[in-house]
Amino acid sequence: MSSWIPWRARAGTALLAVLAGIGAFAAPVPALADSPPESLRSVTYHGYRIEVPAEWQVVDLAENPRACLRFDRPAVYLGEPAEQNDCPSGVVGRSAGIVVQPITARSAGQATAATARTQRGKAIAPSAASSNDTIQIAVEDAGVLVTAAHTPDTENLVRGVLASAELTEGAEPTALPRAAQPSDATALAAAGPQPGSYQGKGFDACTAPSQAAMNAWQANSPYSAVGVYISGSFRGCAQPNLTASWVTSQTNNGWRLFPIDVGRQAPCTSYSLKMSTDPATAKSQGVTAAAGAITAASNLGIPAGSAIYSDIEAYTSTASCKASVLSYLSGWTERLHSSGYLSGFYSSAASGVKDAAAEYNNGAYTRVDHLFYAWWNGAADTNTGTYVPSSYWSNHQRIHQYAGEVTESYGGYSINIDRDYLDVGNGSTPTPTCTGANLDFTSYTTVQSGSTGDRVKAAQCLLKAAGFDPGTPDGIFGPDTTAAARNFQSSKGLTADGAVGPKTWTALLSRGSTPTIQNGSTGEAVTRLQRALTAALGRTVSIDGIFGSGTAQAARDYQSSRGLGADGIVGPATWGALQSGK
Numbered sequence: 104m105s106s107w108i109p110w111r112a113r114a115g116t117a118l119l120a121v122l123a124g125i126g127a128f129a130a131p132v133p134a135l136a137d138s139p140p141e142s143l144r145s146v147t148y149h150g151y152r153i154e155v156p157a158e159w160q161v162v163d164l165a166e167n168p169r170a171c172l173r174f175d176r177p178a179v180y181l182g183e184p185a186e187q188n189d190c191p192s193g194v195v196g197r198s199a200g201i202v203v204q205p206i207t208a209r210s211a212g213q214a215t216a217a218t219a220r221t222q223r224g225k226a227i228a229p230s231a232a233s234s235n236d237t238i239q240i241a242v243e244d245a246g247v248l249v250t251a252a253h254t255p256d257t258e259n260l261v262r263g264v265l266a267s268a269e270l271t272e273g274a275e276p277t278a279l280p281r282a283a284q285p286s287d288a289t290a291l292a293a294a295g296p297q298p299g300s301y302q303g304k305g306f307d308a309c310t311a312p313s314q315a316a317m318n319a320w321q322a323n324s325p326y327s328a329v330g331v332y333i334s335g336s337f338r339g340c341a342q343p344n345l346t347a348s349w350v351t352s353q354t355n356n357g358w359r360l361f362p363i364d365v366g367r368q369a370p371c372t373s374y375s376l377k378m379s380t381d382p383a384t385a386k387s388q389g390v391t392a393a394a395g396a397i398t399a400a401s402n403l404g405i406p407a408g409s410a411i412y413s414d415i416e417a418y419t420s421t422a423s424c425k426a427s428v429l430s431y432l433s434g435w436t437e438r439l440h441s442s443g444y445l446s447g448f449y450s451s452a453a454s455g456v457k458d459a460a461a462e463y464n465n466g467a468y469t470r471v472d473h474l475f476y477a478w479w480n481g482a483a484d485t486n487t488g489t490y491v492p493s494s495y496w497s498n499h500q501r502i503h504q505y506a507g508e509v510t511e512s513y514g515g516y517s518i519n520i521d522r523d524y525l526d527v528g529n530g531s532t533p534t535p536t537c538t539g540a541n542l543d544f545t546s547y548t549t550v551q552s553g554s555t556g557d558r559v560k561a562a563q564c565l566l567k568a569a570g571f572d573p574g575t576p577d578g579i580f581g582p583d584t585t586a587a588a589r590n591f592q593s594s595k596g597l598t599a600d601g602a603v604g605p606k607t608w609t610a611l612l613s614r615g616s617t618p619t620i621q622n623g624s625t626g627e628a629v630t631r632l633q634r635a636l637t638a639a640l641g642r643t644v645s646i647d648g649i650f651g652s653g654t655a656q657a658a659r660d661y662q663s664s665r666g667l668g669a670d671g672i673v674g675p676a677t678w679g680a681l682q683s684g685k
Contacts, residue, residue, distance in 0.1 A: 148181040148203045150274025151245040154267040155179055155201070156260075164204075171310070172341035174200035174252040183207065184343045186313035192519045193508050194309045194339035195365070195416055196374060197236070199257040201264065202250045202341055206241065210248045211280045212346035214241060215402050216626050217618075218248075220279065230672065231265070232618035232628065233258065235395045236336035238265065245270055246277030254336055254376050291347035294354035296408030298361045300499065300528045303327055304483060306511075306520040307363065307504070309340040317353055319514025328359035328525050334399035335365035335392065335414070337376050347404040361475070361502065361525070362405055363449065365414040366392040367431065371424035372416070380423060382430035383594060389413075389434025390570045394615055397442050398627070407443030408529065410473045412502075417451035417477070425458040432459070433469040434570045441568045447473035449504075452490040460491040473527060475502040483524040499528030540564040540576060543630075543646045547612070547638040551602035554580040562603045565611040566591055597684050608638035610684035617678035621671065624650040632673055635681045636661055 143154045146161055155161075156177065162170050164182030171190035172180050180202045204210050218239045219231035231238050238251045238261065253261040298305075307330025312320070320326060331345060332338050353360060367388055368374040378385040396411045405411075413435050415428060436446035448471040450456050456476040462468055474496040476487065485501040487493070506522040542561050550559045555578055563576035566587045571594075573587035585601035592599040595610050603611070613635035618628050630648040636657045637644045644657045655671040663669040665680050 146179055146181065146203075147271060147273075149205060149245050149247050150271045151203060151242055151247045151249070152269050152271055153179075153201070153203075153264055155264050172200070172202055172343065173309075173339055174198060174341065175339045176200075179203065180341075183210070184341075186344065187316050187516060187518075188310050188343075190309040190340050190519065191508065192307065192309050192521050195337070196339055197252060197254050197337050197376070199254070199261050200252045200341070201261070202343075203247050204250075204343075206243070206246050206248050206277045206279055208280055210343070212348055213248065213250070213343065214239065214279060218279075230619040230621055230674075232616075232620065232624075232626075234616070234618075235334045235338070235399060238262070240265065241279045242268070243278050244276050245274040248279075250341065252338075252341070256375065291351045292404035293350050293360065293406060293409070295406070296410075296529060297354065297405055298328055298359040298410065298525060298527050301328055301359045302499075302526045303524070305329060305359065305361065305502070305523040305525050306518075307331075307361070307523060308518050308520050311342055311345040311349060312516070312518055313344055314349065314352060316514075316516035316518060317356070317358065319516045320518075321356060321358065323513035324511070327357065328361060328523070329353070330361045330363050330412075330521075330523065332365060332414075333362045333403060333405070333411070334396045335363075336395075337365045337368065337374070339365070345403070347402065350403045350405060359525070360405070361447070361523075361527075362396075362400060362403075362409065362411045363414050364392060364396040364399075364411055366395075368416055369418035369424050369455070370427050371421055372418045374416070378427050378431045380427055382426050385427040386430040386434035386570050387594070389431035389436075390438040390568065391434075391615075392431075393435045393438035393446075394568075397439065397444060400444070408445070410445035410447045410527070411439060412447030412449045412473065412475045413471075414449045415455050417454045420454050420458055425462075428455060428458060429462055429468045432471055436469045436471050437570055437572065438568055441564070445472040447471060447475055447502075449475040449502075450477065452476040452478040452487060456487075457490050460487075460495055463492075463495050473500045473502065475504065475523075477504040477507065477521075479505060479507050481506055483522070485524060485526045499526050501526050542612070542634060544634075545637070545643040546641070547605070547608040547634075549602055549604040550580055552580055552582075552585050559584070562588070562608075562611065565614070569611065569614055595682075595684050605638055605641065606684035609635050609681055612638055613678065613681035617675055617682075619672065619674040620650055621673065622650055622652070622655045629654065632658070632681075639681065639685075640664075 142157050144157045146155055160178040162180045164184055168185035169189045171188050173194050175194055175196045177198050178200045183204050217232045217234040220241045231240055236253050240249045251261045304326050305328030306326050311331050367376050367378040370377045370380045378388050439446045482505055485503045503524045504521050510519045540560050541557055559580045560576045560578040563573045566573050571587040571591045573584040588603055589599040589601045597606055615631055620628055629650045633644045633646040645653055658673050659669045659671045665685050667676055
C-alpha cells in the first residue's frame with residue numbers, strides 16, 4: 104500500500120476530536136489504530152480511502168446511479184452519478200456530504216479555478232480552498248474528483264475526513280483533462296443576460312437536469328425557463344450537470360435560466376445556517392453571499408445584467424426578523440449591483456415577500472429588482488393578491504411559483520419540479536462600479552475629504568461593495584464618501600475619522616472569502632491578499648494573483664509584525680487580522 108499522507112493516525116485522531124467537539128458522539132472515542140473503531144468507518148473508491156463517521160450514509164452509485172446527491176443529511180456518494188437524478192424539488196439546507204467520482208471528461212467540467220490538485224507526498228485537504236462552502240480536490244494519483252460540501256459549522260469535520268485520506272494499491276492515476284482548466288470555461292457563456300425578457304411558464308428543480316432531459320422537455324413540455332441553484336452555503340443538492348458548457352447549451356437552445364442562491368436563512372427559523380439578528384451584520388452577510396453568487400455565475404458564464412435570486416425560505420415574521428432579512432437583502436442587492444447584476448428575492452408570499460412589500464418605499468433598505476414568490480394557488484400568473492400591491496415590482500419584475508413538488512414527465516424523462524410563471528424583463532442593468540475601477544496600486548496612500556483621483560475611486564468602489572454607499576464612484580472624496588468611510592470604520596472597530604488610511608485600506612482590500620492559501624496558490628483570493636499586504640506593510644507587493652516567494656515573504660513579515668505564527672500560510676487568523684484592519 105502506498106500513501107501520500109503519511110500521518111493517517113494523527114489525522115484520524117483530529118477527526119475524532121472534531122466529532123466529539125460538535126457533539127457527533129456522546130462520549131470520547133479512542134484514537135484511530137490500524138482498524139477503525141466503531142465510531143468511524145473506512146470507505147474506499149478507486150484506491151482512494153477516507154475515514155468517515157459511522158452514522159454517515161454511504162451510497163454506491165454503481166448500484167443506484169440515479170440516487171439524489173443531497174447534502175441535507177450526512178452522506179458519502181461513491182461513483183459516477185447518472186445524468187438524470189431522482190431528486191425531490193424541496194430539498195432545503197445542508198449538513199455535510201462528500202462525492203467521490205472518477206475523473207472523466209464529464210466530471211472534469213465541474214472543476215473551477217478553486218479546485219485543488221494533489222501532489223504525492225503532500226496533504227492538501229487542510230489548505231484546499233472552500234468556494235461556496237464546497238471543497239473540491241482532484242486526486243489525480245487515484246483518478247478521482249472529490250467534492251465535499253459543508254456549512255461553516257461542519258467545515259472542520261469535513262476537512263478532518265478529507266485529511267484522513269490515503270491511497271491503496273488499487274489507485275490508478277488519471278490526470279484532470281485539459282478541458283477542465285479555467286481558461287477553457289471563459290469561452291463558454293450564456294447567450295445573454297438571464298433570464299432576460301420573458302413571459303411564460305418555467306420550472307425549478309433541485310438539481311440541473313441532464314442535457315437529454317432538457318432536450319426532451321424543450322420539445323414536449325410547456326416550459327421554456329428553468330431555475331438552477333448555482334450557489335449558496337445552504338444549497339441542498341449537488342450539481343453534477345451544472346457546468347459552463349451546460350449553461351451555454353441551454354441558452355443557445357432557447358432556454359431562459361433564473362439562477363438561485365441558497366444562503367443564510369431568517370433568524371426566526373430553526374435552520375442551522377441563519378443570518379444575524381444584528382441588522383448591520385446581516386447586511387454584511389448579504390454582501391458576502393452576493394460575492395459568492397457572482398463568482399459562481401461568472402464560473403458558469405452567466406454574465407452581468409443577469410438577475411440572481413436569493414432563496415430565503417418561509418418564516419414567522421417579527422419586527423426584528425424582518426429587519427434582519429431586509430438588511431441582508433440590502434447587502435445582497437448592493438453587492439450584485441456593484442458588479443452589474445440584478446438582484447432577485449425568493450420567499451413565501453406570506454412571509455418574506457410580504458415583509459419586503461411592507462418596506463417597499465423605506466429608504467433604509469435597498470430594494471431588490473425582481474420578486475420571486477411562492478404562492479401555491481395553482482394560477483399561472485403574476486398576481487400577488489393581498490400580499491403585494493399590484494403597483495410594486497410591476498415592470499416585468501415577477502416570478503410566481505404557483506405549484507410545488509410535483510412530478511411531470513415529457514419525452515420519457517420524469518423530474519420533480521416546482522411550477523413557475525415568469526413575467527421578467529432586462530430592466531435597468533446596474534452599471535458595474537468596481538469592474539471599471541483600478542484596484543491595483545504600488546502603494547495605497549491615505550485619501551480623505553478633498554482628495555481626488557483613481558485611489559479615491561477605488562476606495563469608493565470598495566466601500567460600496569462592503570455595503571457602505573458613498574454614491575456613484577466618481578473619484579471625488581466628498582461628504583458622502585467621508586460618511587461611508589466612517590460607518591465602515593465603526594463596523595470594524597477602527598478610528599472613525601472618515602479618512603481611508605493604511606488600516607482602512609487593509610480592511611477594505613482584504614474583504615471577501617477567507618480560504619487558506621499558500622505558496623503555489625492562485626486566483627482572486629491571492630490578488631486580494633497582495634493588495635492588502637501592500638497597504639498593511641507600506642511596501643509594494645506584486646499584485647498578480649500568484650502566491651510566489653515574494654508574497655510568501657510578505658505574508659511572513661505581516662504575521663510576525665502582528666504576533667501571528669509566521670509560517671507564510673494565510674489562514675483564518677491572518678485573514679481575520681487583515682479584515683480587522685490590523
